[in-house]
């Protein structure tokens with residue numbers, strides 16, 4: 474890393490490799506205390522093959538005799554796949570269980586004196602905090618369904634192929650679920666697989682996609698394209714795309730664009746409203762720590778969420794243009810369900826669908842209150858800071874990780890960072906490509922020493938220091954083990 478960047482981030486190059494320095498960086502960072510909001514699995518917890526935790530830091534841990542090493546916290550860099558459990562999640566879920574136990578069906582409606590929302594209003598209770606994370610108006614977001622399902626619902630509304638414009642543009646290494654979703658939308662409209670256009674990196678060995686390259690592919694297909702769907706942060710390379718620029722370009726060519734923010738939400742600040750994004754979807758189980766497979770979220774820009782009275786004199790044309798579903802209202806066509814219906818009339822059972830204005834009108838089913846409760850616990854942790862402050866910490870953590878990876882003692886490092894070195898083009902994650910044949914041996918060594926991270930075969934490790942709970946000391950401990958593993962692996966392979 475350039476020295477000037479270290480200075481910008483506030484790292485002192487001469488002290489980088491010192492353990493004491495890592496601890497000082499933790500001590501000096503006011504946000505370090507947020508780690509305490511989370512349960513960090515111990516090394517013993519990870520090794521334990523019997524069901525349940527062994528460590529004392531988990532409230533129902535069946536703590537038997539464990540060694541000092543087993544009691545040590547693991548080094549968890551996998552928050553880009555599954556975020557850790559906030560301590561308060563158990564308390565919130567207990568509250569949910571108590572409500573269900575004591576109120577039964579009234580839990581949906583009971584107005585509590587102490588301000589807790591009844592289940593029926595939990596979707597609204599999550600809007601404020603969610604909207605802050607993605608730079609939206611509260612009415613533009615809703616917590617509902619799951620990521621791939623939401624992409625389908627949103628594409629059903631925004632992918633409206635015509636004879637002339639029918640293609641979907643995605644990126645060539647899109648997360649497979651996004652690829653399948655786009656492909657199946659195309660098939661659903663009886664269009665050929667060639668209607669899917671993929672943006673691939675110019676270099677076969679470097680996953681980097683420059684904005685210029687992305688814009689040029691979009692321009693090339695503009696006349697025949699009905700939708701662009703891209704990730705805010707690419708899951709494999711960790712590259713953070715220029716959402717504002719690409720969105721503006723698509724709009725200049727009259728193409729709607731949606732963003733999969735799975736790896737961006739809770740990781741980098743985005744401004745979906747100001748950037749005029751048409752729609753976006755995300756999961757709440759990565760940098761947001763709502764639990765495995767928990768309910769997701771979506772954004773629909775205010776201008777697409779309007780529900781208006783049809784002009785009576787022009788009713789037929791309004792119908793044709795807006796996909797009208799009942800006699801008096803116009804709104805964006807969508808795959809509807811009762812939970813998207815206005816709460817005042819939702820329970821009327823009269824088959825007149827009146828959507829809630831905004832993103833909530835895209836809801837389909839009664840959401841799991843258990844999931845909403847877990848997401849609320851996670852959002853309340855985010856509520857202890859704000860995404861801009863968290864991003865500053867994240868920039869420092871990732872810069873420190875990068876600087877440590879770049880200082881390999883004893884020859885050339887047997888790996889290369891494939892995530893952009895420009896901090897503005899990445900979030901927390903750095904992806905590291907190992908020299909061929911080293912992955913299994915390195916992974917085995919670091920995992921057996923309590924490191925948790927993600928491998929993408931054949932040769933990539935994704936290392937994601939989550940700014941809410943990872944520390945500079947975690948990175949120091951990781952680097953020590955990782956470099957030791959590299960030395961052992963390269964010695965073996967010669």
Ligand SMILES: Cc1ncc(COP(=O)(O)O)c(C=O)c1O
Pocket residue numbers: 619620621622648650651704708733735736756766
């Ligand atoms: C970019 C991206 N899209 C889609 C998915 C799939 O999400 P889900 O299984 O919640 O639909 C994931 C993660 O699993 C992802 O990282």
Ligand SMILES: Nc1ccccc1C(=O)C[C@H](N)C(=O)O
Pocket residue numbers: 553554555648708735766927
């Ligand atoms: N939901 C999962 C279930 C099992 C294993 C991984 C996942 C992931 O979320 C992978 C994630 N999309 C990733 O980029 O790592």
